[in-house]
Amino acid sequence: MLTEQAALDVHYMARALELARNGLYSTHPNPRVGCVIVRDGQIVGEGWHVRAGEPHAEVHALRQ
Template identity: 55%
Template structure:
């Protein structure tokens, strides 16, 4: 069963995961991720202490990277690029063959905004944005304040 209520329930869980790491992930934002297949949570993760691993990376690692046909609920747009050159979360989700990604807030980084979304859509993954964006914005407030301005 898929619907706004179910989506909200899973995003609420992702928000809770992100809140559990709030203040511990600097310089990165605190993010929560819940991966669901057939209405059942199959993995979850949050940004690690110091910003690594990313939430999606942690959740996918718990599954051995296998999430074919699943939906990922993420409090922030999956990253399109990583500053350390590692595989981005959007690429990891593509490789894991998720069918749908629902995220709350767009990536506010002037260097990465929308890159993750574009990669997911190009791979044929259904992308929905904005669910619980106001609630999840608290997770990235400090991150946004410290972003450089792209020139």
């Protein structure tokens, strides 16, 4: 059984994977990446690697 924190981690990781799918077919040769920034239990930033040669998911999430 997962702890409450582990269950939240799984939830946010699932969201990051969902965001990463937005980069399908546009990030090659880089991987598809999603990023979720959480503070005090609230999502404060989200992003994904949109296109090869452009800012990565973390940069987009931090800009929010």
